[in-house]
Amino acid sequence: MRTTEGCGPVPGSRPDAAVIWRNRALRLMDHVPLPIAVCQFGGRILIVNRAMAAEFGLLPGQLRNRRILEFFTLGDNTTLQTLTEAVRLHRRSQYPAPVSWTPVDGRERHGEMTVALVSDTPEQTPSLLLSLRAAEPRGEAPPPAPRAEVSPVEARILAAAARGDTTAQIAREIGVTTDGVNYHLARLTRRWRVPNRTALVARAYATGVLAPDAWPPRPARSSS
Structure with a gap:
């Protein structure tokens, strides 16, 4: 080059x-x-x-x-x-x-x-x-993952964010405005008490909202 x-x-x-x-x-x-x-x-x-x-x-x-x-x-x-x-x-x-x-x-x-x-x-x-x-603590059963309640739209937004899509790309895929995407992300950030989108995606995997072994990322539940 x-x-x-x-x-x-x-x-x-x-x-x-x-x-x-x-x-x-x-x-x-x-x-x-x-x-x-x-x-x-x-x-x-x-x-x-x-x-x-x-x-x-x-x-x-x-x-x-x-x-x-x-x-x-x-x-x-x-x-x-x-x-x-x-x-x-x-x-x-x-x-x-x-x-x-x-x-x-x-x-x-x-x-x-x-x-x-x-x-x-x-x-x-x-x-x-x-x-x-x-690792899990020895002699203890793994603690149950905290239950994460998300709407189907929120689950799809999180999956798109995990792929690295921009706000505009997510909006086109989901069929909402960019302000709508930002609204859902901001609400999830407050609800889960995380500082940014990176931590939001990590929390979505940790709580089972996103399927851990799927690529491209997708919601873990058919209802999400």
Whole structure:
């Protein structure tokens, strides 16, 4: 792709195919309900998806360039040693790491962070692809998810928001005005006491309003 110094791509030039597919992959990751992050090997955060940022009541951009261990505490002292040894031996595999963290509700949680070492070649210092799964307290049954009452229109709006649609796109799909979309989103935000649309989508998955294993996102219940 031809560029002019300091001016970006030359008008009319075609973007590199790798850049196009990278951007598509990033958009897809952003709408996966599983919390995901990509970090440098030293721990500096490069990318997080919405679900990871919503754990802390933040937007994805607010986590970039910060250290992942600002947000998570390792449950043992062997994880970093294991990863360092894997890099030395040019291994590219996945490694589970027990972690704890304090999400936006202020109650400490525990779970497992799966760490995958990824790089284009074995000789390169790898990046860390992290995925987070929360654990239930030992010896206790999982608490029932809080019941979320939404109207069919609200459920469809939440599904469209989870796809990353703009307010105008949601309005066209649902058949309401943009003010109507904003009204429903604002009412849900107040009802669920969340700070933004990102957290709203995360709450919709957590309370079962949206089907957790469906893409594109859709309401979990036929009545929604």
